[in-house]
Amino acid sequence: MSKTIQYSEMKDSGIKWIGMVPASWNVRTLYQLVTRVNNKNSDLAEQNLLSLSYGKIKRKDINTKDGLLPASFDGYNIIEGGDIVLRLTDLQNDHTSLRVGHATERGIITSAYTTLRSLNPKNSRYLYYLIHAFDLKKGFYGMGSGVRQGLNYDEVKELRIVIPSQDEQDAIVAFLDDQCAQIDAIIADTKTGIETYKQLRESVIFEAVTKGLQNNTAMRDSGIDIVGKIPQRWCLRRLRFLCDISTGNQDTQDSDPEGQYPFYVRSPIVEKSNTYTFDCEGILMAGDGAGAGRVFHHAHGKYAVHQRVYCFRNFRDVLPRFLYYYMSCLFSHEMDKGSAKSTVPSVRLPMLLNFNIVLPSNEEQVLICKYLDKKTALIDSIMAQKQNLINDLESFKRSLIYETVTGKRKVV
Secondary structure (H helix, E strand, O other): OOOEEOOOOEEEOOOOOOOEEEOOOEEEEHHHOEEEOOOEOHHHOOOOEEEEEOOEEEEOOOOOOOOOOOOOOOOOEEEOOOOEEEOOOOOOOOOOOOOEEEOOOOEEEOOOOEEEEEOOHHHHHHHHHHHHHHHHOOHHHHOOOOOOOOOOHHHHOOOEEEEOOHHHHHHHHHHHHHHHHHHHHHHHHHHHHHHHHHHHHHHHHHHHHHHOOOOOOOEEEOOOOOOOEEEOOOEEEEHHHOOEEEEOOEOHHHOOOOOOEEEEOOOOEEEEEOOOOEEEEEEEEEOEOOOOOOOEEEEEEEEEEEOOEEEEEOOOOOOHHHHHHHHHHHHHHHHOOHHHOOOOOEOOHHHHHOOEEEEOOHHHHHHHHHHHHHHHHHHHHHHHHHHHHHHHHHHHHHHHHHHHHOOOOEEO
């Protein structure tokens, strides 16, 4: 970390989210420092398509066949490197996105976004960090009155901000660019480590549920490409013969934050309900959406279950825990087959009923589950530690940006 100290003389900025600032800093209104960019892309004069995602402005292939892209980009806004892009739409529903990006190149971006250009290009990077800090404080959600779907430039331009001397701006920007780059590099490495452990976890489960725990055992071909060879004594059974499968019967409108029972929808468990449709040990699996055939939960007890979630119960010749491990590891490969793909991923019941399960004896299933419970708990603990590190680093980065651009830390 570069050396930082506090300013000796402070004053009240009069701005609630900023508070005290160095006595030498000036208070300004945003429109005094920026102008709105309104440069339509007529006749496709510019074709470098840009998008704002997770607070970063990135290139996007204008000729891609994926995603929802308009037929013509004539109405898009031409922006330049140094411009500040604000996504001020969907404020009512999305309270987590980062809404401020800093352009590094000329290109086009949807005119649904508000683009600001600093009247003095030297102020651009500092202003970006300051507005980004406001975004991190979730300031845009508190602007205007009532529940707002979005904001426009006439509202944003009245935002009051603070601005130091040019030399201080330059020092702040250099400091934050350096520190944020270091933090981002550590976060990226840590995320890579988590992905590595995820792959290790899947590999450990795969080996255990398809090869068993004994070495030097006689093997035979399973007839399933992804599985390969299995212990000779193991058998193959279709899922229809191992348990009963049905869907839940509740919709999200039935949820109640004050309810007694966890409400299981297509991905994680969310909210609660006062009624339940599942009351046993079993497996809940997302039936559609991004988590279709990939999100599983080994359930015990009472749950309210969404109508597009599959419930596995009444098990025969298979332990619920073993089937949970097997399905969570291998069913995603079934989803990746061409026949399982669609615009909205979904699992058809016949696909489930006819899915082949490699089945060891009940005694081996018990041993495999105990082994996997221990192994996966260790791997999950390591991943949780890494995720906690990421959370701590992101929290520190947010504090660092806020404290520096509002004069709580002096960079020397």
